[in-house]
Amino acid sequence: MNQMEFALSGITKSYGPVQVLAGLSLTVQTNSIVAFLGPSGCGKTTLLSIIAGLKAPDQGQVAGVDDKPISYLFQEPRLLDWLTVAENLAFVLKDHIPRSALSERIDYYLEQMEIAVHRNSYPRRLSGGQRQRVAIARALAYPSRLLLMDEPFKSLDLSLKWALMTRFLQLWTADPRTVILVTHDPKEALLLADEVYVLSPKPALIKSHHVINLPRPERKPTALPLLQLEQQITAELIRD
Amino acid sequence: MKASIYKNRLVTISSILTLFLVWSMAAAVVGKEIILPSPLVTLTQLYHLLTSGGFWTHLGATLSRGLLGFGLSFLAGLFFGLLSGLHSAFKSFFHLWLTVIRSTPSMALILLALIWFESDAVTLFVTFLVVFPLITQNVTEGLAQIDPRLKEMARLYRVRFPTILYRMYLPAILPYLATAAAAGLGLTWKVMIAAEVLAYPRWGIGARMDTARTYLQTPEVFAWTIVVITISLFFDRILNALIRKQLLYWE
Numbered sequence: 001m002n003q004m005e006f007a008l009s010g011i012t013k014s015y016g017p018v019q020v021l022a023g024l025s026l027t028v029q030t031n032s033i034v035a036f037l038g039p040s041g042c043g044k045t046t047l048l049s050i051i052a053g054l055k056a057p058d059q060g061q062v063a064g065v066d067d068k069p070i071s072y073l074f075q076e077p078r079l080l081d082w083l084t085v086a087e088n089l090a091f092v093l094k095d096h097i098p099r100s101a102l103s104e105r106i107d108y109y110l111e112q113m114e115i116a117v118h119r120n121s122y123p124r125r126l127s128g129g130q131r132q133r134v135a136i137a138r139a140l141a142y143p144s145r146l147l148l149m150d151e152p153f154k155s156l157d158l159s160l161k162w163a164l165m166t167r168f169l170q171l172w173t174a175d176p177r178t179v180i181l182v183t184h185d186p187k188e189a190l191l192l193a194d195e196v197y198v199l200s201p202k203p204a205l206i207k208s209h210h211v212i213n214l215p216r217p218e219r220k221p222t223a224l225p226l227l228q229l230e231q232q233i234t235a236e237l238i239r240d
Numbered sequence: 241m242k243a244s245i246y247k248n249r250l251v252t253i254s255s256i257l258t259l260f261l262v263w264s265m266a267a268a269v270v271g272k273e274i275i276l277p278s279p280l281v282t283l284t285q286l287y288h289l290l291t292s293g294g295f296w297t298h299l300g301a302t303l304s305r306g307l308l309g310f311g312l313s314f315l316a317g318l319f320f321g322l323l324s325g326l327h328s329a330f331k332s333f334f335h336l337w338l339t340v341i342r343s344t345p346s347m348a349l350i351l352l353a354l355i356w357f358e359s360d361a362v363t364l365f366v367t368f369l370v371v372f373p374l375i376t377q378n379v380t381e382g383l384a385q386i387d388p389r390l391k392e393m394a395r396l397y398r399v400r401f402p403t404i405l406y407r408m409y410l411p412a413i414l415p416y417l418a419t420a421a422a423a424g425l426g427l428t429w430k431v432m433i434a435a436e437v438l439a440y441p442r443w444g445i446g447a448r449m450d451t452a453r454t455y456l457q458t459p460e461v462f463a464w465t466i467v468v469i470t471i472s473l474f475f476d477r478i479l480n481a482l483i484r485k486q487l488l489y490w491e
Contacts, residue, residue, distance in 0.1 A: 052396060070396060078393040082411040091407050092397035142397060 003030040005146070005178040006064030011057045013046055020046050022203035023060065031176040035189035037233060038199030044182040045075070047204070048148045051180060069096070071144035073152045077135035079123040085110065086119040089138050096143055109141040110134075112167055128155045133164065140171055147179045153188060162221070165191060169216060186233045190226045191219050198236050208236060277459040285459040286466055294448075301443035302432060303471065305360070309367030310428045314421065317372050321379020322409070331380060338373045346370055350435050359439035363446075366435045371424040375417075382416030383409060418483045425479060429472045 005028045013021040020043035028034050036044050049055040051062060052070055079088045089106045097105060110116040113133040123131055132155050139147060153161045169192065172179065183189055189196045196210045210233070214225055260279050267278035277285070289295050324331035349369050353362040386409070394404050436446020445464055452460035 054392065054396070069398065072393070072396045074389070074393065076389070078389055080390065080408060080411070082414075083407060087407075091403065092394075092399055095398065095400045095403055 004028070004064060005030040005032075006051070006062060008051070008060065008062055010060035011047070011050060011062070012059040013043070013050065013055070013057050019203040021050075021057070022205050024204065024206060025060075026197065026206065026209075028178060028180065029194075031178055032194040033172070033179040033181060033192050035181040035183060035193035035196045036199055037183060037186060037189050037196060037237065038204060039201050039237065040184055042199050042201050043204040044199065045150055048072070048150055048180065048182055051146075052148055065146065068145040069143060071139040071142045071147045073135060073139040073147070073149040075150045075154065077123070077131040079131060079134060081123055084120050084122055085115065085126075085134050088123070088134060089141055092138055092142055105141055109137040109171075112140070112171055113137040113164065114167075129157065129160060132156065136164065136168070140168075140175075145177055147177050149179065149181045151183055152181070153183075153185075161188075168192070173216075186230045186237070187221060187226075190230055190233075191221065196233070198233055208233075274456050274458050277462055281459050282462040282466065286463040289460070289463050289467070294443075297443050298445050298448050299467065299471075301441070302436065302445040305363050305436075305441075305444065306367065306428050306432045306471075309364045309432065310371060310425055312364070313368050313371035313424065313428075314375055316368070317375025317420070317424075318379055318417070320372075321376040321413075322383070322405075324376065325380040325383025325409075325413075334376070338376060341369055342373045344369075346431050346434065350438050353435070354439060359441040362439040363432055363435040363441065363444070367428050367431050370427055370431045374424050374427070375420045378416045378420035379413055382413030385416075386412045418479075422476065422479050422483070425475050426472060429468060429475075433468055 007025075007027040009025045011021055011024040012019065024047065036047060038044050046055065050057050051065060052072055053062075053065065079085075080091060083091060086103075086106050089109070090102060093102060093105065107116060107119070110119050113136055115130055115133045115137060118126060118130060118134075123134065126134070132152070136152060139149070139152075153165060156164065165188070179192075181189065181192060190212060194212060196212065197206050198208045198210075199205065200207045210229060212219075212226075212229070214223065219226060263279050267276045267281075270276045273281055320330075320334060324334050346366060349366050350362065353365045357365060390408065394408060399408075433446040433449070436444040437450045438446075440447045440450060445468060449461050449464045452458075452464065
């Protein structure tokens with residue numbers, strides 16, 4: 001378990017005169033879930049883009065990502081309107097999965113995300129939450145080493161959010177990979193993650209780092225240790 | 241809904257009737273068939289054309305030249321449009337060429353083609369130069385409209401180029417391609433007839449129209465014009481039906 005997946009060292013990034021990341025350094029363990037918490041616009045998405053190699057840091061290095069396959073769950077679903085739900089999954093999978101296994105894999109993940117009834121629907125016919133579930137299914141079905149998630153459960157109502165987070169953890173346990181989760185919701189981070197980094201507002205620095213030792217089956221939204229940590233983190237976030 | 245369709249039909253029919261009425265009255269006022277033949281004379285002439293031997297050969301010649309010219313322009317336009325849309329260097333490179341070609345009067349193209357080529361090649365060459373830039377520019381424009389976030393998604397998931405081309409680029413530019421095809425095919429018939437009038441191929445509607453004009457057979461010029469209008473409307477209808485069926489089915 002304690003093998004390093006990748007490491008960031010001294011990452012800085014500015015857009016013009018505005019500095020968003022001010023020297024972030026950390027290591028991420030293989031097959032762990034690491035959450036970054038911070039106020040909106042603090043540079044969390046920029047951090048994910050840098051890990052994914054979409055953006056280059058001004059200074060510092062990302063070591064260990066190289067050309068590992070990455071799934072990226074964007075803030076918006078980014079589906080192709082002219083392809084059905086199943087075809088949208090096939091679009092990213094068909095170059096990486098044997099043809100014979102394709103359909104079964106698509107169906108499996110759509111079922112897991114409770115969206116299989118819409119496999120032949122076009123995205124425009126779906127609600128925002130349904131589209132996001134398709135995007136989650138796509139990210140999970142893709143055979144990646146790294147899964148980067150940018151506010152993945154944002155557009156979902158509370159009960160569905162809880163159901164899908166539970167389902168996500170089941171799928172992750174069955175097929176573990178390293179997950180980076182960016183969110184502004186402490187509860188989401190505490191329920192899912194092994195480690196939580198709290199970031200300061202622009203420019204983002206690591207304000208605190210928490211290791212969550214509570215086994216996942218015991219993590220309920222009402223579990224006392226989580227509530228205490230949640231209060232502590234919320235206080236940190238509000239202070240800014 | 242039904243009532244409004246009925247109403248629309250009524251308007252269309254009365255529009256056609258009015259056109260014929262105005263035409264008849266104008267013909268009666270002018271009183272000279274050689275200047276303005278009446279609808280009746282024109283339709284009689286059309287009937288003679290249809291039953292005469294050469295009609296289908298002339299029609300076939302013009303149709304096949306037009307469709308060949310359009311087809312070549314379409315394929316070349318798609319290819320160069322994709323190149324320019326995907327590589328900005330190509331776009332900058334072709335921009336000047338396309339602008340020059342589009343700014344050249346089609347009559348100038350025809351005259352130059354007459355100097356360079358034989359009559360059959362003239363018509364193809366001119367149609368190509370008129371329609372090809374239109375398709376190219378629409379394809380390039382269509383590609384520019386694709387959401388860059390979708391391109392980023394495809395890149396992150398390492399989707400290979402053929403898959404991106406068939407599943408993302410082509411469907412996304414389809415509305416632009418359809419608009420360009422409709423406009424291009426309409427232009428094809430106009431330019432084709434003009435080129436045939438001047439290039440005078442052995443078979444072809446344009447050549448027949450010029451012969452009729454030379455012998456002052458104005459009714460025949462009118463009759464051939466109706467044939468060309470019918471061709472143009474026919475293909476416009478077909479294309480529109482295809483577009484309606486295929487386009488934006490996902491909406």
